[in-house]
Amino acid sequence: MSAAIDRYAPDLLAWFDTHGRHDLPWQHPRTPYRVWLSEIMLQQTQVATVIGYFDRFVDALPDLPALAAAPQERVLALWSGLGYYARARNLHAAARLCVERHDGDLPRDLDALVALPGIGRSTAAAILSQAWGDRHAILDGNVKRVLARYHGIDGWPGAPRVEKQLWALADAHASSPDLPDARLPDYTQAQMDLGATLCTRARPTCLLCPLRGACVAHRDGRTDDLPTPRPGKTLPQREADVLWLEDARGRILLQQRPQTGIWAALWTLPQAEDRDAADAWRDTHVHAPGDGEPLPPIAHAFSHYRLTLHPRRWRAVAPRDDVGDNDTLRWVPSDALDTLGIPAPIRKLLSRAGE
DNA sequence: AAGCCGGGGAA
DNA sequence: TTCCCAGGCTT
Structure with missing residues (x-):
């Protein structure tokens, strides 16, 4: 030794x-x-x-x-x-x-x-x-x-x-x-x-x-066996619905996440546990016609669970009268997204803004 | 001691 | 797909 x-x-x-x-x-x-x-x-x-x-x-x-x-x-x-x-x-x-x-x-x-x-x-x-x-x-x-x-x-x-x-x-x-x-x-x-x-x-x-x-x-001859790998475990799978809401000027409605938990204090698209909850949130904040345009699901893996996001997109939505910018809600022009902290998968999704 | 917290590179 | 990386904090 x-x-x-x-x-x-x-x-x-x-x-x-x-x-x-x-x-x-x-x-x-x-x-x-x-x-x-x-x-x-x-x-x-x-x-x-x-x-x-x-x-x-x-x-x-x-x-x-x-x-x-x-x-x-x-x-x-x-x-x-x-x-x-x-x-x-x-x-x-x-x-x-x-x-x-x-x-x-x-x-x-x-x-x-x-x-x-x-x-x-x-x-x-x-x-x-x-x-x-x-x-x-x-x-x-x-x-x-x-x-x-x-x-x-x-x-x-x-x-x-x-x-x-x-x-x-x-x-x-x-x-x-x-x-x-x-x-x-x-x-x-x-x-x-x-x-x-x-x-x-x-x-x-x-x-x-x-x-x-x-x-x-x-x-x-043990280089392939050392160090001993971490004991395996299967990760839980979670789902969430995501709302991509654009007003007539092409601005996107972003919501700041809570100060604790996943993606703390970052800005993301409004998100809910399922489609009904997402629709309810949408109807209390904007006038959005129809069911929206379904976008391909986004798979994202964390160290402790997997998350699949189901985004839908509406264009030219109108905010309800009593819903404007506040501490945790903003209408953001697509060319201003770089100034905010946004999770990677959401930023990738939003890179299609303008299409 | 175990869970929580992102994203990407490598095989 | 699976693993894990120039870890630290919370419970």
């Missing part, structure tokens, strides 16, 4: 210098704010997806005070399509807390970072090690996969017992005297690069791996 611990960081760093990723947007410049933003965006989201969102976000809100001063609606609009919108709300709230508590800067302290919304142990460690070079171990999906294989750890890494074991190994590696102080940012990045490019979930490229000499899974 000790030899396996000792070789880990040096072998990894030697590989990183020639084969790691050195040109990611948040590495130039590698400021605490940019590292923080990237870490939040990268939670459960792949690098290729994040890059475009990251560039747009820092272009619009280049530093922490700018983020703290922005209205929530602007932050959600910049996040629109990226998913897990609690990340955006927590990011925004954390920025404002940093202005209150830390003079507008991120704190250089693990516990102070974890005390901010949206930052857990691994994200705090990633920020400290990459932005300041402080010695902290991370344990994200990449590191879990690398360590499970390298040490031959059985069991689903999401299980608390297994996760505790992996944290202990991650800490042991980060504490190695063979990991120089000056190399903590590269060490953290190197682990994520290895997991993302070589030690992938399917078909890892062990032939090119700098750690294969001491890797238990490679030695035992």
Whole structure:
């Protein structure tokens, strides 16, 4: 075990210098704010997806005070399509807390970072090690996969017992005297690069791996079995009816979702559990002739259930006299949709506006 | 300990 | 189709 611990960081760093990723947007410049933003965006989201969102976000809100001063609606609009919108709300709230508590800067302290919304142990460690070079171990999906294989750890890494074991190994590696102080940012990045490019979930490229000499899974031919996959479960199926209501000027009636629950605080088409409820909502808000134009169902999968949306479209509807714009209801021109936070499947549906 | 919370890439 | 990804928060 000790030899396996000792070789880990040096072998990894030697590989990183020639084969790691050195040109990611948040590495130039590698400021605490940019590292923080990237870490939040990268939670459960792949690098290729994040890059475009990251560039747009820092272009619009280049530093922490700018983020703290922005209205929530602007932050959600910049996040629109990226998913897990609690990340955006927590990011925004954390920025404002940093202005209150830390003079507008991120704190250089693990516990102070974890005390901010949206930052857990691994994200705090990633920020400290990459932005300041402080010695902290991370344990994200990449590191879990690398360590499970390298040490031959059985069991689903999401299980608390297994996760505790992996944290202990991650800490042991980060504490190695063979990991120089000056190399903590590269060490953290190197682990994520290895997991993302070589030690992938399917078909890892062990032939090119700098750690294969001491890797238990490679030695035992178990790379396809480790890490142990999550126990399976069948997801419940739900249905909903969706109303696409356009007035004579082509504006679309949008409704803001509640502050909690799925798609919290985002703007969507009015939605009901079934057709009768949808028709009832329609008749209390607008005069809409006929049954509407049925559009193809939209299938959308969440991590914990599947949702099938049944949209219908009406054109040239008239609002009832007592129904106008208010806090949670707006008539939105089709060219103004980009300014609002809208769930990806609804935005895709609405991209057909004007037809 | 388990559920909640998006969207997309990969096989 | 199925899995799961640079997770964290709530119950």
